[in-house]
Amino acid sequence: MEKERLLRIVEGIFKGTGFKVARMEFRGSCFDLAASRLFLLLFVKVLQNIDSLSEAQAEDLKRLAKLFEASPLIIGLKSKNEELEEGVVYERYGLYALNPQTLYDVLVQNELPAIFAERGGFYVRVDGKYLKELRETRGYSVGELAELLGVSRKSLQNYEKGEQAMSLEIALRLEEIFDAPVAKPIDILNSRVEAKMRVEPETELEREIFRRLETFGMGVVKIKKAPFDAISKEEGLKILTGISERKTTSTVRRAQMVNEVSKIIHSDGLFILEKTKTEVVGEVPLIPKEKLDEIKDADELMEMIEELKKEIKRKIFS
Numbered sequence: 001m002e003k004e005r006l007l008r009i010v011e012g013i014f015k016g017t018g019f020k021v022a023r024m025e026f027r028g029s030c031f032d033l034a035a036s037r038l039f040l041l042l043f044v045k046v047l048q049n050i051d052s053l054s055e056a057q058a059e060d061l062k063r064l065a066k067l068f069e070a071s072p073l074i075i076g077l078k079s080k081n082e083e084l085e086e087g088v089v090y091e092r093y094g095l096y097a098l099n100p101q102t103l104y105d106v107l108v109q110n111e112l113p114a115i116f117a118e119r120g121g122f123y124v125r126v127d128g129k130y131l132k133e134l135r136e137t138r139g140y141s142v143g144e145l146a147e148l149l150g151v152s153r154k155s156l157q158n159y160e161k162g163e164q165a166m167s168l169e170i171a172l173r174l175e176e177i178f179d180a181p182v183a184k185p186i187d188i189l190n191s192r193v194e195a196k197m198r199v200e201p202e203t204e205l206e207r208e209i210f211r212r213l214e215t216f217g218m219g220v221v222k223i224k225k226a227p228f229d230a231i232s233k234e235e236g237l238k239i240l241t242g243i244s245e246r247k248t249t250s251t252v253r254r255a256q257m258v259n260e261v262s263k264i265i266h267s268d269g270l271f272i273l274e275k276t277k278t279e280v281v282g283e284v285p286l287i288p289k290e291k292l293d294e295i296k297d298a299d300e301l302m303e304m305i306e307e308l309k310k311e312i313k314r315k316i317f318s
Contacts, residue, residue: 007032007046009100010075014044017107022261026254030060030225031072034264040189041070041265050076050090050097058093060225062195067221067231067238068265071191072096075103079117089116089186096188112185115168124171124183128162134178135160149173197221206230206243209272209289213241216298227254227261228269234298239305242271247286255281268305283309 007023011033014021019035019042033044043064047053053074065072074097077083079090084099091097098113105111115122135145146156149170158164166174166183174182199222201207206229210220218234220241228240240258244251251271258269259282269284278287285308295301 003046003048006048006075006077006100010044010046010103013100013104013107020264022257022264024227024257024261026227026257028057028225029227030057030223031064034261036264041068042073042189043068043070044073044075047074047076049078049080050074050084050092051079053092053095054225055093057225058095059196060223061095062093062193063197063199063221063223064226064231065193066195066197067233068267069192070265071189072193073103073188073191074098075100085115085117085122087111087113087115088122089113089188091116091118094193096186096191098188106188112187114183114185116165116186118165122168123165124168125162125165126159126171126174126182127184128160131174131182132160134180134182138178145177148177199224201230203243205245205274205289209241209243209292212289212292216295216301218298218301227257232270237298237302238267239301240267240269242269242284243273244271245274247273247276251286252281255284255286259284268302270301270305278308280308280311285309 011021011023014035019037022034024032030045031043032046035042035044043061045053045057045061061072064070072095074092074095076097077099084090086099086101087105089096089098102113114124142153142156146153151170155164159166171183201210201222213220213232218232221231223230229243230241232239232241240262242254242258255271262269271284271286272289273286274289276286276288278291285305295304
């Protein structure tokens with residue numbers, strides 16, 4: 001299945017289940033879709049083969065998820081030469097990956113997967129306390145149940161302590177013995193990840209603008225693989241920040257994408273250029289870096305962004 005068709009399918013699944021979706025068409029981007037519904041926000045990378053995700057893309061995806069309290073997700077079809085199984089969660093660089101059918105099952109059928117893939121096979125995690133209660137209620141000793149399952153006493157004790165994942169084969173055998181589900185579902189829509197937030201700017205222009213924004217009391221997080229170059233933040237305020245030497249067709253296209261995604265994630269966008277006239281693309285201002293010299297703090301920066309957006313709207317409707 002070609003990438004474009006796969007993207008349309010995944011986008012359709014989200015839109016068909018009430019999500020608002022913004023799509024990125026930016027080569028090498030760490031995410032292809034931003035999807036939001038009520039209090040749920042997802043950054044989604046769509047790949048034919050999940051092994052093609054780079055570590056740089058994964059780290060950026062984690063940073064975005066952390067900054068916006070969102071869940072990162074990879075949707076794909078294959079790993080190496082094997083198709084991704086329905087109902088199974090895979091992992092790349094600490095991020096959940098699954099196939100489109102599993103995504104459909106979660107969003108439409110409300111069926112959370114419980115099986116995850118690791119080297120050597122399929123596994124589940126169990127509620128150890130519940131497993132121990134089942135064993136004791138049904139009258140099995142640790143040794144008796146371990147023998148029925150074909151595992152060591154130590155392994156069963158580790159399961160009951162929640163210290164060891166269980167093979168799918170053992171989990172199915174347990175469910176047959178107790179006639180009750182034992183696997184814990186994996187909440188792929190509400191996953192939280194840790195991220196390295198300190199990333200050095202890549203150019204002297206970025207370094208100069210980062211320093212200027214930091215004088216406003218803002219934190220600046222570099223993003224390498226996205227239509228924007230950084231997230232500028234201060235308390236609850238977050239700005240998708242693009243940085244470029246001059247206005248080009250590519251710069252305008254990037255600003256258009258930032259305009260679309262900012263609506264989904266309830267953020268603002270701003271492009272700061274070495275040299276340009278002040279203008280607005282959608283609701284994303286493009287300003288020369290010298291204009292930052294007129295600003296004292298984050299509040300004044302936001303006031304400037306809002307005023308530029310109002311000005312362009314006045315021109316459109318006048």
